Amino acid sequence: MSPEVLEAMLPIMTEVFGNPSSIHHYGQAARAKLDDARRHVAAMLHCSDSEIVFTSGGTESDNLAILGIGGHVITTTIEHPAVLASAGQLSVTEVPVDRTGIVDPDAIRAAIRPDTKLISVMHVNNELGTIQPCEEIGRIAREAGVAFHSDGIQAAGKVPVDVRAMHADIYAISGHKIYAPKGTGALFIRKGVHLRPQMHGGTHESRLRAGTQNVAGAVALGAAAQWINQHAAAEWPVLAQLRDRLEQGILTRVADTHVNAQGSPRTPNVTNIRFDGIDSEALLIALDLRGFAVSAGSACSSGKQDPSPVLIAIGLTREQAKSSIRFSLGRSNDSAQVDALIDAVAESVAHLRKLAPAYA
C-alpha cells in the first residue's frame, strides 16, 4: 500500500465509522467519503461516478460483469481464471491468441453468433503485460450490438484507461494492483447497461451489489486512483526504463534467454523471460532466498502442476512455459535493485545449469 492510501483510509476506521446508508450524520459523513472515492475512481476510468460500483476485488468484479450479462460469451485463451471460470458457467467461445500475446480483433468478430451477449477481453494480460486492442474490439462489439467487458485489473495505473474511447460497457479493476489493500475493487457499468446482481440483499451500490460497503477499502481505492490521476503518467517512462534495463541486463548476461511476447505493445512494469533448460520453480525459490520476489504463472494458480495456461495459449511448449519467470516492477524499485536482480538471476541460472548435465 502506498503511504497516501494508508493515510486516507486510517481515519475511516476510527473517526468516520458510520454506515453510509444511515440517515444520521455519522452515516452522512461516511457517505461523503464514499462518494469522494467514487469520483476519483470514475476520473481514473474517464466515466461518470454513478457508473462505478465498489466490489471486494477483481474476481468479484469479473464475476458480476460476466454472470450479470449471461448468454453466449466470447473471450480469449489468455484471460485470468476469474474471467475464464465465470464464462465457463455459460456458453463460451475462447478465441485463441498467437505468439504475440495479442488478441486478433477479426477473430473476435468471426466468433460472434446470433445469441452472443458479451465479449470479454482483458485490457492487459497479467503474465505478459501485453496490451490488447480494446478500442477496436469495443467498436466491433458496439457495431454487433453485443456488450463489451474488459478486465482492466492489470491495466489501471499502468496505461491510460478511457472506458469511453474503448467503447467498454463494463470494466473491472482491483485495488491491490494499484497500491490499495487486498479485498477492494470496482466495476464500471455504462449507464443503460443492465446487469443481474450476483449478491442479493439490500439496495446498496445501485442495487447491483448488496451488502454494507467497505468504506475504508473504497476510500483507499479512491486515494489510489487519485494518485494515479495526478502522478502515474510521469511514472511510466521511469518504469519502462527500469524494465528495459532489467531485460537487457538479463539477455546480455545470461545465454539462451528470451523475452516472451517481446515485440508486442506491453505495460512498462512487467517482463516475462524464458530461461532455456531452467525449471522456473527452482529459479523462483533461489531468487526468493536471495530477497527477490518473482513469479512463475499467476499467483492465483500457484500450487498447480500445469504450466501457465497463458504461456501455453501463446504457443510455448510445456517445457518453455515451465522455464519462464515473470518479473514485475513497481514504484519502490530503483536501478540499483534492478542491477542486483540481474546479478542474482545470472548467478542462479548459472548454478542451476551447472547442476543439469542435460543442458547443453
Next chain:
Amino acid sequence: MSGGVDSSVVAGMLRARGENVVGLTMQLWNQRRLPELVPEGGSTGRCCSLDDVYDARHVAQILDIPYYVVNFEDRFEAQVVKPFVDEYLAGRTPIPCTLCNNFIKFDQFLDMAAGVGADRIATGHYAQITWNADTGRWEMRRSADRTKDQTYFLFGLRQEQLARTMFPLGAMEKTAVRELARELGIPTAAKPDSQEICFVPNGDYAAFIDAYFKEQGIATSETQGELVTADGRVVGGHSGVHHFTVGQRRGLGVAAGEPLYVISTEPASKRVVIGRNEALLRATMTVTDVNWISVASPAEPIRAEVKIRNKHQAAPATITPTADPSRVEIFFDEPQRAVTPGQGAVFYSGELVLGGGWIV
C-alpha cells in the same frame, strides 16, 4: 517437510543448531483425483493433502524458516504410481516407497535442493549414515529405534546421494522425537504416524488400481482370470491379478479343508496359483539391480542377513555374485516363506546395511 512430526522435528533440530534451513514440501499426488477412493465424511489420504501442507507451513512459520511447496506430480506419477500399477499387473508386488526414494526424494528433490542453493538435504527417515575413512565409503546403519527402522526402503541410495543427505533422527527413539517436538513447540507433536503407501487411502491398493484404471480408460476385465492349483486344476475365478500377492490367504473365495495361500501370479495367463503353506517356502532367489552401500561389490560369496519384505526378520544367507555385477544369487540357510517378486531384498551385517536389490 511432510507436515508430520518427524520432518518437523528435523527442521527444528537443525534450526536450533543454527543451520541455515529452508523447508520444502513435495507435492506428489493430487488428492482430488480418484474421488471414489475417498470415503464419505472426508479424506483419509495422508499424502499431499491440503491439511499436510497447512501443517508443514505452520511448522515453518513457527520455526521462522523460508518454506516452499515444490510440485513433482508428473515425475511421481511416471516413476512411482505407474510402475506400482504395472508391477502388480506383471504379477509382482511393488514397493512404491523405495521407488519414491530412488527416483524422487534422493533424486529430483535432491536436485531441487541443490538448485536453490542447499548443500545437503535432511529428512525424517529412521536410518543412520556415517563416513568410513578407512574404506572411503558412506555407510548406512539401522536406526537406533528398531521399531521405526526404514533402511529396508533405502537400499537404492548411492554414495553421492548419501554424501548430501542427513538423517538426524536415526540415532533417536520415536518417543524422544515426540518429546523434542513438544519442546520445540511443534504443533504436530501428537500427529499419528503416516500410513505405508501415502497415495493409497486406507491401504486398499487394489481399489486404487481399479480407480486408476477407470481414470485412464483401461478395462479392468482384462486382468480377470482363473484360480488354479499347482497341478493346473481350475478351482475358481478371480477379479484381477492385482488383487493378489504371494503368501496372501484372504479373499481367495475357495472353500477347502485346509488353509490355502497364493503361491504365485502368472500375468501372461492371468492365472493365480494357490496351494498349501509349504509350497511358499524357498531357499534360493535371484536379486537384480543390486546397489552396494556400506561395502564395495564383492568378488566372492559373502555371508549376510537378508530381509525380503519390510516386516520380515532378516535371515542368514550366502550372497553369491554372478557374471552380471548387478545380479546376485541368494542362498538362505533355512527356506523362507513367500519370497515375493517385486519386493526388495536388503543385505545386512548386524546393524550395517551392505546393500540391496529387487527380487526377480
